[in-house]
Amino acid sequence: xxxxxxxxxxxxxxxxxxxxxxxxxxxxxxxxxxxxxxxxxxxxxxxxxxxxxxxxxxxxxxxxxxxxxxxxxxxxxxxxxxxxxxxxxxxxxxxxxxxxxxxxxxxxxxxxxxxxxxxxxxxxxxxxxxxxxxxxxxxxxxxxxxxxxxxxxxxxxxxxxxxxxxxxxxxxxxxxxxxxxxxxxxxxxxxxxxxxxxxxxxxxxxxxxxxxxxxxxxxxxxxxxxxxxxxxxxxxxxxxxxxxxxxxxxxxxxxxxxxxxxxxxxxxxxxxxxxxxxxxxxxxxxxxxxxxxxxxxxxxxxxxxxxxxxxxxxxxxxxxxxxxxxxxxxxxxxxxxxxxxxxxxxxxxxxxxxxxxxxxxxxxxxxxxxxxxxxxxxxxxxxxxxxxxxxxxxxxxxxxxxxxxxxxxxxxxxxxxxxxxxxxxxxxxxxxxxxxxxxxxxxxxxxxxxxxxxxxxxxxxxxxxxxxxxxxxxxxxxxxxxxxxxxxxxxxxxxxxxxxxxxxxxxxxxxxxxxxxxxxxxxxxxxxxxxxxxxxxxxxxxxxxxxxxxxxxxxxxxxxxxxxxxxxxxxxxxxxxxxxxxxxxxxxxxxxxxxxxxxxxxxxxxxxxxxxxxxxxxxxxxxxxxxxxxxxxxxxxxxxxxxxxxxxxxxxxxxxxxxxxxxxxxxxxxxxxxxxxxxxxxxxxxxxxx
Numbered sequence: 001x002x003x004x005x006x007x008x009x010x011x012x013x014x015x016x017x018x019x020x021x022x023x024x025x026x027x028x029x030x031x032x033x034x035x036x037x038x039x040x041x042x043x044x045x046x047x048x049x050x051x052x053x054x055x056x057x058x059x060x061x062x063x064x065x066x067x068x069x070x071x072x073x074x075x076x077x078x079x080x081x082x083x084x085x086x087x088x089x090x091x092x093x094x095x096x097x098x099x100x101x102x103x104x105x106x107x108x109x110x111x112x113x114x115x116x117x118x119x120x121x122x123x124x125x126x127x128x129x130x131x132x133x134x135x136x137x138x139x140x141x142x143x144x145x146x147x148x149x150x151x152x153x154x155x156x157x158x159x160x161x162x163x164x165x166x167x168x169x170x171x172x173x174x175x176x177x178x179x180x181x182x183x184x185x186x187x188x189x190x191x192x193x194x195x196x197x198x199x200x201x202x203x204x205x206x207x208x209x210x211x212x213x214x215x216x217x218x219x220x221x222x223x224x225x226x227x228x229x230x231x232x233x234x235x236x237x238x239x240x241x242x243x244x245x246x247x248x249x250x251x252x253x254x255x256x257x258x259x260x261x262x263x264x265x266x267x268x269x270x271x272x273x274x275x276x277x278x279x280x281x282x283x284x285x286x287x288x289x290x291x292x293x294x295x296x297x298x299x300x301x302x303x304x305x306x307x308x309x310x311x312x313x314x315x316x317x318x319x320x321x322x323x324x325x326x327x328x329x330x331x332x333x334x335x336x337x338x339x340x341x342x343x344x345x346x347x348x349x350x351x352x353x354x355x356x357x358x359x360x361x362x363x364x365x366x367x368x369x370x371x372x373x374x375x376x377x378x379x380x381x382x383x384x385x386x387x388x389x390x391x392x393x394x395x396x397x398x399x400x401x402x403x404x405x406x407x408x409x410x411x412x413x414x415x416x417x418x419x420x421x422x423x424x425x426x427x428x429x430x431x432x433x434x435x436x437x438x439x440x441x442x443x444x445x446x447x448x449x450x451x452x453x454x455x456x457x458x459x460x461x462x463x464x465x466x467x468x469x470x471x472x473x474x475x476x477x478x479x480x481x482x483x484x485x486x487x488x489x490x491x492x493x494x495x496x497x498x499x500x501x502x503x504x505x506x507x508x509x510x511x512x513x514x515x516x517x518x519x520x521x522x523x524x525x526x527x528x529x530x531x532x533x534x535x536x537x538x539x540x541x542x543x544x545x546x547x548x549x550x551x552x553x554x555x556x557x558x559x560x561x562x563x564x565x566x567x568x569x570x571x572x573x574x575x576x577x578x579x580x581x582x583x584x585x586x587x588x589x590x591x592x593x594x595x596x597x598x599x600x601x602x603x604x605x606x607x608x609x610x611x612x613x614x615x616x617x618x619x620x621x622x623x624x625x626x627x628x629x630x631x632x633x634x635x636x637x638x639x640x641x642x643x644x645x646x647x648x649x650x651x652x653x654x655x656x657x658x659x660x661x662x663x664x665x666x667x668x669x670x671x672x673x674x675x676x677x678x679x680x681x682x683x684x685x686x687x688x689x690x
Contacts, residue, residue, distance in 0.1 A: 603664020
């Protein structure tokens with residue numbers, strides 16, 4: 001059932017990609033899926049009689065026959081002289097032995113009835129024992145390329161999808177110009193572009209559980225005493241010389257600032273990431289040790305950056321406990337070792353560390369768009385309690401409003417700055433959603449909270465949208481930025497910016513959990529353009545003053561030095577693109593919006609942070625929370641100087657609502673009873689307006 005739920009989410013992700021991204025909308029585009037390790041069936045032939053078997057041909061090697069496992073520990077793979085192994089390039093429809101793939105095919109065809117397996121939907125088989133370099137040198141890569149080219153055209157370009165090792169193979173295929181010209185989109189699911197420590201286990205201990213779908217392991221497990229030990233020994237022998245495992249070992253490029261962490265500790269020594277060839281030599285895999293530099297080429301896949309002409313989507317988990325170091329209580333040698341006596345964990349997707357997974361982001365063009373939300377969000381649930389309350393209260397105030405008919409919450413990718421939304425299809429999709437549900441005689445009312453108010457203002461810069469809108473209500477919009485946007489990037493602190501019910505949903509009564517969440521946040525917001533856009537800027541301050549907003553143990557940062565702050569905390573990309581990202585001043589530069597009644601609703605006299613004080617020097621490491629804060633007035637998150645810039649969009653003070661006391665608090669302002677009463681009056685006035 002877990003696999004079924006996971007692949008249902010996969011189908012939904014593809015639905016979003018097909019529905020929301022114009023480059024992927026053509027339903028006739030063939031889909032080629034590259035599965036992960038040990039999923040493709042392998043067949044072999046052996047022309048030599050040896051201790052394992054008589055000469056035979058077309059033997060099913062994987063999934064293995066149980067009789068082969070029981071017959072001899074060294075006879076699983078036909079790897080000797082006179083042996084050949086192959087996979088069917090276009091795999092047959094998966095069976096229960098590949099239950100995850102079978103579910104995926106069924107769900108995708110249910111979601112998109114135009115797709116038929118074997119016609120325009122294919123699972124690509126390949127010899128997963130090889131590294132991508134060996135596939136390129138052999139006929140394997142050319143056969144896969146030929147299959148894609150023969151089933152696509154210049155007018156019906158393909159979509160490639162790959163899971164785990166399959167994502168690496170798909171990326172390698174996209175390095176071929178003729179394949180790239182026939183592909184419009186690539187979706188990578190959990191691609192281990194920086195390797196993973198779990199790839200060590202099969203070679204050292206014969207342990208496959210972390211790399212192989214459970215239904216495959218179940219198919220080769222019998223209720224026989226000692227069968228687990230037998231399977232591990234067969235695996236340990238079978239993976240000797242397996243180049244794909246060497247390719248999947250962790251490598252230094254996946255780690256920030258060239259760090260070289262220990263990934264294996266034994267009774268006699270430790271092995272760092274840079275010592276993986278030595279590890280292979282010590283466990284007796286001389287061939288892989290000697291060819292390690294030729295095999296271990298993942299860095300070449302990502303070196304070129306975004307793939308020209310191909311929309312790339314990176315999907316991966318980030319918050320699961322994931323092995324970073326294996327501890328053995330023996331010295332490793334050319335004998336099967338017991339399972340590790342201990343593990344050290346970090347975060348990732350349970351198999352691949354986050355540092356490795358996020359290397360996929362380098363393929364993505366722009367500021368890192370990988371997942372698109374639906375323009376029309378589903379009705380909010382308890383996870384978004386504030387929105388659910390707002391919808392219920394508004395429908396109570398105005399019974400003629402029905403959610404999904406004439407009342408909508410618009411979803412958007414809040415990671416992007418407004419400029420990126422404008423240059424991508426994000427803004428045009430939102431504009432189209434508004435235009436499709438309004439008319440010249442029934443003009444719309446836009447309402448936005450915080451970042452959403454900035455986005456609504458950006459949409460009103462489009463003439464066709466502006467012509468269809470009669471009113472805009474801005475709640476607590478940070479038109480001049482806020483020092484609170486600094487905290488996620490320096491210390492991983494989100495509390496000031498995220499509704500409390502969302503944080504509650506990711507909190508557990510576990511010792512150290514808050515520190516873990518801050519660490520996850522700190523890594524996750526790196527390169528987050530919307531945070532850079534919301535940093536404070538000078539226009540928000542009267543008479544061009546340039547106040548200090550951050551003090552550290554070694555220096556201070558003024559409002560004009562926010563790009564330098566980003567650079568010092570290791571966010572080079574945002575620092576380099578800061579002037580393109582930080583464009584809030586353009587939203588208010590032209591004053592009132594022609595033909596649109598603008599109302600500005602915000603708090604004004606609540607204690608609000610204006611300066612953060614750290615007792616450390618900021619660097620590319622997560623900092624502790626500030627040791628002190630200096631306060632001014634505002635709405636508890638955004639300073640008053642920033643909030644009042646909204647006034648420039650109005651046609652007079654009668655449309656400015658400065659909310660007194662705690663009712664004006666930033667995060668929940670739009671559901672406060674006093675503000676709901678104001679909202680009722682504003683909407684009533686706008687509804688009367690022609």
